[in-house]
Amino acid sequence: MAKQTFTTGQVLTAAQMTSLQQTAMLGGAASAKTASYTLVAADAGTAISMSNASATTITVNTALFAAGDTVQITNLGAGVCTITAGTATVNTSASLALAQYESGTLDFTSTSAAIFIKGAGAAAASGGLTLLTTMTLSGASTTSASFSSDYKYLKIYFREIYGSANDVLRLRLNADTGNNYYAEFTIPSTPATGRDQGGTSIRFSSIDTSSTLTNKMYGTMELFRPSDTDVVHIYGESIGKNGATNPQMSFFSGIYDNSAVITSLTFFPGSGTFSGGTVYIYGGN
Amino acid sequence: MKKPMVRIYTSNNEFIDREMNAAEFVIYQADQAAEVIRQAEAEAKAQAKAAAENKLAALGLTTNDLRALGL
Numbered sequence: 001m002a003k004q005t006f007t008t009g010q011v012l013t014a015a016q017m018t019s020l021q022q023t024a025m026l027g028g029a030a031s032a033k034t035a036s037y038t039l040v041a042a043d044a045g046t047a048i049s050m051s052n053a054s055a056t057t058i059t060v061n062t063a064l065f066a067a068g069d070t071v072q073i074t075n076l077g078a079g080v081c082t083i084t085a086g087t088a089t090v091n092t093s094a095s096l097a098l099a100q101y102e103s104g105t106l107d108f109t110s111t112s113a114a115i116f117i118k119g120a121g122a123a124a125a126s127g128g129l130t131l132l133t134t135m136t137l138s139g140a141s142t143t144s145a146s147f148s149s150d151y152k153y154l155k156i157y158f159r160e161i162y163g164s165a166n167d168v169l170r171l172r173l174n175a176d177t178g179n180n181y182y183a184e185f186t187i188p189s190t191p192a193t194g195r196d197q198g199g200t201s202i203r204f205s206s207i208d209t210s211s212t213l214t215n216k217m218y219g220t221m222e223l224f225r226p227s228d229t230d231v232v233h234i235y236g237e238s239i240g241k242n243g244a245t246n247p248q249m250s251f252f253s254g255i256y257d258n259s260a261v262i263t264s265l266t267f268f269p270g271s272g273t274f275s276g277g278t279v280y281i282y283g284g285n
Numbered sequence: 286m287k288k289p290m291v292r293i294y295t296s297n298n299e300f301i302d303r304e305m306n307a308a309e310f311v312i313y314q315a316d317q318a319a320e321v322i323r324q325a326e327a328e329a330k331a332q333a334k335a336a337a338e339n340k341l342a343a344l345g346l347t348t349n350d351l352r353a354l355g356l
Binding site for chain 2: 051052053077078079133134135136137138139140141142143144145167170177200201268270271273
Protein backbone atom coordinates (compact mmCIF):
# COMPACT_ATOMS: atom_id res chain seq x y z
CA MET A 1 0.00 0.00 0.00
CA ALA A 2 1.35 3.41 -0.94
CA LYS A 3 2.17 5.77 1.90
CA GLN A 4 -0.96 7.51 3.22
CA THR A 5 -1.65 10.57 5.33
CA PHE A 6 -4.42 9.51 7.69
CA THR A 7 -6.68 12.03 9.36
CA THR A 8 -8.51 12.01 12.67
CA GLY A 9 -11.81 10.18 12.49
CA GLN A 10 -11.03 8.54 9.18
CA VAL A 11 -12.64 5.11 8.78
CA LEU A 12 -10.31 2.47 7.36
CA THR A 13 -11.84 0.00 4.95
CA ALA A 14 -11.22 -3.72 5.14
CA ALA A 15 -9.28 -3.50 1.85
CA GLN A 16 -7.03 -0.79 3.30
CA MET A 17 -6.40 -2.86 6.44
CA THR A 18 -5.57 -5.93 4.34
CA SER A 19 -3.18 -3.90 2.24
CA LEU A 20 -1.58 -2.35 5.33
CA GLN A 21 -1.15 -5.81 6.83
CA GLN A 22 0.54 -7.05 3.68
CA THR A 23 2.89 -4.07 3.69
CA ALA A 24 3.67 -4.57 7.37
CA MET A 25 4.51 -8.21 6.63
CA LEU A 26 6.76 -7.11 3.76
CA GLY A 27 4.36 -8.53 1.19
CA GLY A 28 1.75 -7.14 -1.14
CA ALA A 29 1.51 -6.97 -4.89
CA ALA A 30 4.22 -5.13 -6.78
CA SER A 31 3.43 -2.42 -9.26
CA ALA A 32 4.49 -4.01 -12.54
CA LYS A 33 6.55 -1.94 -14.99
CA THR A 34 7.69 -3.01 -18.44
CA ALA A 35 9.67 0.07 -19.45
CA SER A 36 12.07 2.52 -17.82
CA TYR A 37 10.29 4.38 -15.05
CA THR A 38 10.69 7.51 -12.93
CA LEU A 39 9.52 7.12 -9.34
CA VAL A 40 6.61 9.26 -8.14
CA ALA A 41 5.55 10.21 -4.61
CA ALA A 42 2.82 7.54 -4.57
CA ASP A 43 5.53 4.86 -4.87
CA ALA A 44 6.61 5.47 -1.25
CA GLY A 45 6.15 2.28 0.75
CA THR A 46 5.42 0.15 -2.30
CA ALA A 47 7.15 -2.55 -4.31
CA ILE A 48 7.93 -2.16 -8.00
CA SER A 49 8.75 -4.96 -10.41
CA MET A 50 10.47 -4.41 -13.74
CA SER A 51 10.21 -6.85 -16.64
CA ASN A 52 11.94 -6.14 -19.92
CA ALA A 53 14.31 -8.18 -22.10
CA SER A 54 16.40 -5.06 -22.69
CA ALA A 55 18.12 -2.76 -20.21
CA THR A 56 15.91 -0.40 -18.22
CA THR A 57 16.28 2.29 -15.55
CA ILE A 58 14.44 3.39 -12.43
CA THR A 59 15.08 7.10 -11.94
CA VAL A 60 15.04 8.76 -8.51
CA ASN A 61 14.30 12.47 -8.17
CA THR A 62 14.20 14.88 -5.23
CA ALA A 63 11.27 16.38 -3.32
CA LEU A 64 9.06 13.32 -3.71
CA PHE A 65 9.95 11.23 -0.67
CA ALA A 66 10.56 11.85 3.02
CA ALA A 67 13.26 10.44 5.28
CA GLY A 68 12.24 6.90 6.24
CA ASP A 69 10.32 6.18 3.06
CA THR A 70 11.25 2.98 1.25
CA VAL A 71 10.65 1.59 -2.24
CA GLN A 72 11.41 -2.03 -3.04
CA ILE A 73 12.50 -2.79 -6.60
CA THR A 74 12.72 -6.27 -8.18
CA ASN A 75 13.95 -7.03 -11.68
CA LEU A 76 12.09 -9.92 -13.33
CA GLY A 77 13.35 -9.26 -16.86
CA ALA A 78 16.43 -10.52 -18.66
CA GLY A 79 17.59 -6.93 -19.25
CA VAL A 80 19.55 -5.26 -16.46
CA CYS A 81 17.53 -2.71 -14.49
CA THR A 82 19.70 0.12 -13.14
CA ILE A 83 18.73 2.46 -10.32
CA THR A 84 19.61 5.89 -11.65
CA ALA A 85 20.05 9.10 -9.66
CA GLY A 86 18.02 11.77 -11.40
CA THR A 87 17.99 14.91 -9.31
CA ALA A 88 18.33 12.92 -6.08
CA THR A 89 21.47 11.34 -4.69
CA VAL A 90 21.58 7.54 -4.54
CA ASN A 91 24.41 5.81 -2.69
CA THR A 92 25.10 2.12 -2.33
CA SER A 93 27.78 -0.21 -1.05
CA ALA A 94 26.96 -2.60 -3.89
CA SER A 95 25.88 -2.13 -7.47
CA LEU A 96 22.96 -0.05 -8.62
CA ALA A 97 22.37 -2.62 -11.38
CA LEU A 98 19.84 -5.38 -10.84
CA ALA A 99 20.29 -8.50 -12.92
CA GLN A 100 17.34 -10.75 -13.54
CA TYR A 101 15.64 -11.87 -10.30
CA GLU A 102 17.71 -9.50 -8.19
CA SER A 103 16.05 -7.10 -5.81
CA GLY A 104 16.89 -4.10 -3.67
CA THR A 105 15.36 -1.41 -1.48
CA LEU A 106 15.68 2.35 -1.77
CA ASP A 107 15.83 3.71 1.79
CA PHE A 108 15.42 7.49 1.78
CA THR A 109 17.49 9.39 4.32
CA SER A 110 16.12 12.79 3.28
CA THR A 111 13.96 14.29 0.56
CA SER A 112 16.96 14.40 -1.74
CA ALA A 113 19.02 11.31 -0.85
CA ALA A 114 18.53 7.56 -0.66
CA ILE A 115 20.60 4.48 0.07
CA PHE A 116 20.09 1.51 -2.23
CA ILE A 117 20.33 -1.72 -0.24
CA LYS A 118 20.78 -4.53 -2.71
CA GLY A 119 19.68 -8.02 -1.75
CA ALA A 120 21.27 -11.19 -3.05
CA GLY A 121 19.32 -12.46 -6.03
CA ALA A 122 19.53 -15.74 -7.83
CA ALA A 123 22.08 -14.39 -10.28
CA ALA A 124 24.33 -13.14 -7.52
CA ALA A 125 24.66 -16.43 -5.70
CA SER A 126 28.39 -17.11 -5.50
CA GLY A 127 29.45 -20.17 -7.42
CA GLY A 128 25.98 -20.87 -8.73
CA LEU A 129 24.76 -21.23 -12.27
CA THR A 130 21.61 -19.47 -13.41
CA LEU A 131 19.80 -20.73 -16.50
CA LEU A 132 19.47 -17.63 -18.67
CA THR A 133 17.77 -19.13 -21.67
CA THR A 134 16.97 -22.38 -23.45
CA MET A 135 16.86 -22.20 -27.23
CA THR A 136 15.70 -24.61 -29.90
CA LEU A 137 17.85 -24.01 -32.97
CA SER A 138 16.00 -23.27 -36.20
CA GLY A 139 16.43 -21.47 -39.50
CA ALA A 140 19.64 -20.06 -40.94
CA SER A 141 20.51 -18.62 -37.53
CA THR A 142 19.17 -18.54 -33.99
CA THR A 143 19.82 -15.58 -31.68
CA SER A 144 19.39 -15.56 -27.93
CA ALA A 145 17.36 -13.01 -26.01
CA SER A 146 19.42 -10.24 -24.47
CA PHE A 147 20.77 -11.33 -21.08
CA SER A 148 22.51 -9.64 -18.21
CA SER A 149 26.23 -9.00 -18.57
CA ASP A 150 26.59 -9.22 -14.79
CA TYR A 151 28.19 -12.68 -14.78
CA LYS A 152 31.75 -13.85 -14.38
CA TYR A 153 31.34 -16.52 -17.01
CA LEU A 154 28.77 -18.09 -19.30
CA LYS A 155 28.42 -21.84 -19.61
CA ILE A 156 26.71 -23.16 -22.73
CA TYR A 157 25.52 -26.69 -23.36
CA PHE A 158 24.73 -28.01 -26.85
CA ARG A 159 22.42 -30.99 -27.21
CA GLU A 160 21.49 -32.96 -30.32
CA ILE A 161 22.39 -30.30 -32.89
CA TYR A 162 22.09 -31.20 -36.57
CA GLY A 163 21.47 -29.37 -39.82
CA SER A 164 20.48 -29.57 -43.46
CA ALA A 165 24.14 -29.69 -44.59
CA ASN A 166 27.26 -31.46 -43.37
CA ASP A 167 29.12 -28.44 -42.11
CA VAL A 168 30.09 -26.62 -38.92
CA LEU A 169 28.36 -24.69 -36.16
CA ARG A 170 29.50 -21.08 -35.96
CA LEU A 171 29.01 -18.44 -33.27
CA ARG A 172 28.80 -14.65 -33.08
CA LEU A 173 28.72 -12.49 -29.96
CA ASN A 174 26.32 -9.53 -29.84
CA ALA A 175 25.65 -10.21 -33.57
CA ASP A 176 29.04 -8.56 -34.19
CA THR A 177 30.23 -9.19 -37.76
CA GLY A 178 33.53 -7.35 -37.30
CA ASN A 179 36.92 -9.05 -37.70
CA ASN A 180 37.15 -9.56 -33.94
CA TYR A 181 37.31 -13.34 -33.56
CA TYR A 182 40.59 -15.22 -33.04
CA ALA A 183 40.32 -18.95 -32.55
CA GLU A 184 41.96 -22.31 -33.08
CA PHE A 185 40.46 -25.77 -33.19
CA THR A 186 41.83 -29.28 -33.35
CA ILE A 187 40.25 -32.62 -34.21
CA PRO A 188 42.68 -35.24 -32.84
CA SER A 189 41.19 -38.24 -34.67
CA THR A 190 41.57 -36.84 -38.21
CA PRO A 191 43.95 -35.15 -37.32
CA ALA A 192 42.96 -31.66 -38.37
CA THR A 193 43.58 -28.18 -37.11
CA GLY A 194 42.37 -24.76 -38.12
CA ARG A 195 42.81 -21.16 -37.19
CA ASP A 196 40.82 -17.96 -37.59
CA GLN A 197 42.81 -14.77 -37.18
CA GLY A 198 40.50 -11.81 -37.30
CA GLY A 199 37.53 -13.81 -38.52
CA THR A 200 33.95 -12.58 -38.50
CA SER A 201 32.68 -15.53 -36.45
CA ILE A 202 33.95 -18.53 -34.52
CA ARG A 203 33.93 -22.10 -35.79
CA PHE A 204 32.83 -24.25 -32.89
CA SER A 205 32.00 -27.80 -33.99
CA SER A 206 31.15 -30.17 -36.80
CA ILE A 207 27.47 -30.82 -37.44
CA ASP A 208 25.87 -33.46 -39.59
CA THR A 209 22.65 -33.96 -41.53
CA SER A 210 21.92 -37.23 -39.77
CA SER A 211 19.06 -37.17 -37.30
CA THR A 212 20.32 -40.38 -35.71
CA LEU A 213 20.81 -39.63 -32.05
CA THR A 214 24.44 -40.72 -31.95
CA ASN A 215 25.32 -38.59 -34.99
CA LYS A 216 24.02 -35.32 -33.59
CA MET A 217 26.40 -32.82 -32.01
CA TYR A 218 26.86 -32.49 -28.26
CA GLY A 219 29.21 -30.06 -26.60
CA THR A 220 29.99 -27.43 -24.02
CA MET A 221 31.44 -23.95 -24.27
CA GLU A 222 32.57 -21.43 -21.68
CA LEU A 223 32.91 -17.69 -22.14
CA PHE A 224 35.05 -16.17 -19.43
CA ARG A 225 34.60 -12.58 -18.28
CA PRO A 226 31.72 -11.71 -20.65
CA SER A 227 31.52 -8.26 -19.04
CA ASP A 228 35.17 -7.51 -19.83
CA THR A 229 35.52 -4.74 -22.38
CA ASP A 230 39.05 -5.81 -23.32
CA VAL A 231 38.89 -9.43 -24.50
CA VAL A 232 36.61 -12.37 -23.76
CA HIS A 233 38.21 -15.82 -23.59
CA ILE A 234 36.29 -18.77 -24.96
CA TYR A 235 36.90 -22.50 -24.66
CA GLY A 236 34.84 -25.44 -25.84
CA GLU A 237 34.76 -29.09 -26.68
CA SER A 238 32.30 -31.08 -28.72
CA ILE A 239 31.60 -34.33 -30.44
CA GLY A 240 29.84 -34.24 -33.77
CA LYS A 241 30.07 -35.27 -37.41
CA ASN A 242 30.52 -33.42 -40.67
CA GLY A 243 29.80 -36.19 -43.13
CA ALA A 244 32.54 -38.22 -41.45
CA THR A 245 32.21 -41.96 -40.88
CA ASN A 246 32.43 -41.63 -37.12
CA PRO A 247 31.70 -38.76 -34.76
CA GLN A 248 34.73 -36.53 -34.21
CA MET A 249 35.78 -35.01 -30.93
CA SER A 250 37.05 -31.46 -31.37
CA PHE A 251 38.55 -28.87 -29.06
CA PHE A 252 38.33 -25.16 -29.54
CA SER A 253 39.72 -22.06 -27.85
CA GLY A 254 39.79 -18.45 -28.81
CA ILE A 255 39.20 -14.85 -27.88
CA TYR A 256 36.73 -12.16 -28.82
CA ASP A 257 38.62 -8.90 -29.11
CA ASN A 258 36.17 -6.05 -28.93
CA SER A 259 35.27 -3.44 -26.32
CA ALA A 260 31.74 -4.65 -25.65
CA VAL A 261 30.15 -6.69 -22.89
CA ILE A 262 28.43 -9.86 -24.10
CA THR A 263 24.65 -9.76 -23.92
CA SER A 264 23.56 -12.08 -26.74
CA LEU A 265 24.76 -15.07 -28.75
CA THR A 266 23.95 -15.99 -32.34
CA PHE A 267 24.47 -19.53 -33.66
CA PHE A 268 24.40 -20.44 -37.32
CA PRO A 269 25.47 -23.35 -39.53
CA GLY A 270 28.27 -22.76 -42.05
CA SER A 271 25.74 -23.52 -44.74
CA GLY A 272 22.11 -24.61 -44.87
CA THR A 273 19.79 -24.39 -41.90
CA PHE A 274 19.39 -25.96 -38.50
CA SER A 275 17.25 -29.08 -38.45
CA GLY A 276 17.11 -29.27 -34.66
CA GLY A 277 18.95 -29.14 -31.37
CA THR A 278 18.86 -27.31 -28.08
CA VAL A 279 21.23 -24.77 -26.54
CA TYR A 280 21.22 -24.00 -22.82
CA ILE A 281 22.95 -20.78 -21.69
CA TYR A 282 23.85 -20.40 -18.02
CA GLY A 283 25.40 -17.45 -16.22
CA GLY A 284 27.90 -18.10 -13.42
CA ASN A 285 29.31 -16.03 -10.58
CA MET B 286 13.04 -13.87 -53.74
CA LYS B 287 12.27 -15.37 -50.38
CA LYS B 288 15.09 -14.88 -47.88
CA PRO B 289 16.17 -17.53 -45.35
CA MET B 290 14.36 -17.71 -42.04
CA VAL B 291 15.95 -16.76 -38.72
CA ARG B 292 14.85 -17.39 -35.15
CA ILE B 293 15.13 -14.56 -32.61
CA TYR B 294 14.51 -15.31 -28.94
CA THR B 295 12.82 -12.69 -26.79
CA SER B 296 12.22 -12.81 -23.05
CA ASN B 297 10.57 -15.71 -21.24
CA ASN B 298 11.86 -18.22 -23.81
CA GLU B 299 9.52 -16.92 -26.48
CA PHE B 300 10.81 -16.56 -30.02
CA ILE B 301 10.00 -15.07 -33.39
CA ASP B 302 10.62 -16.90 -36.66
CA ARG B 303 10.88 -14.47 -39.56
CA GLU B 304 12.61 -13.88 -42.87
CA MET B 305 15.98 -12.20 -42.76
CA ASN B 306 15.82 -8.46 -43.23
CA ALA B 307 17.97 -6.80 -45.89
CA ALA B 308 20.92 -6.13 -43.57
CA GLU B 309 20.91 -9.69 -42.23
CA PHE B 310 20.72 -11.07 -45.76
CA VAL B 311 23.84 -9.13 -46.80
CA ILE B 312 25.71 -10.68 -43.84
CA TYR B 313 24.30 -14.10 -44.68
CA GLN B 314 25.52 -13.87 -48.28
CA ALA B 315 28.98 -12.83 -47.09
CA ASP B 316 29.04 -15.77 -44.66
CA GLN B 317 28.02 -18.18 -47.40
CA ALA B 318 30.71 -16.84 -49.74
CA ALA B 319 33.32 -17.19 -47.00
CA GLU B 320 32.18 -20.74 -46.30
CA VAL B 321 32.53 -21.68 -49.97
CA ILE B 322 36.10 -20.35 -49.94
CA ARG B 323 36.90 -22.21 -46.70
CA GLN B 324 35.53 -25.47 -48.08
CA ALA B 325 37.43 -25.04 -51.36
CA GLU B 326 40.64 -24.43 -49.45
CA ALA B 327 40.04 -27.47 -47.26
CA GLU B 328 39.30 -29.61 -50.33
CA ALA B 329 42.44 -28.37 -52.10
CA LYS B 330 44.48 -29.11 -48.98
CA ALA B 331 43.05 -32.63 -48.74
CA GLN B 332 43.73 -33.28 -52.43
CA ALA B 333 47.30 -32.01 -52.12
CA LYS B 334 47.83 -34.29 -49.13
CA ALA B 335 46.43 -37.29 -50.98
CA ALA B 336 48.61 -36.52 -54.02
CA ALA B 337 51.72 -36.26 -51.84
CA GLU B 338 50.90 -39.53 -50.10
CA ASN B 339 50.50 -41.22 -53.51
CA LYS B 340 53.92 -39.92 -54.57
CA LEU B 341 55.43 -41.25 -51.36
CA ALA B 342 53.77 -44.62 -51.88
CA ALA B 343 55.19 -44.78 -55.40
CA LEU B 344 58.63 -44.37 -53.84
CA GLY B 345 57.89 -47.07 -51.29
CA LEU B 346 57.74 -44.53 -48.44
CA THR B 347 55.13 -43.60 -45.86
CA THR B 348 54.59 -40.53 -43.69
CA ASN B 349 56.17 -42.48 -40.83
CA ASP B 350 59.39 -42.65 -42.88
CA LEU B 351 59.35 -38.88 -43.23
CA ARG B 352 58.81 -38.46 -39.49
CA ALA B 353 61.74 -40.78 -38.86
CA LEU B 354 63.85 -38.44 -40.94
CA GLY B 355 62.64 -35.51 -38.85
CA LEU B 356 60.72 -34.00 -41.78
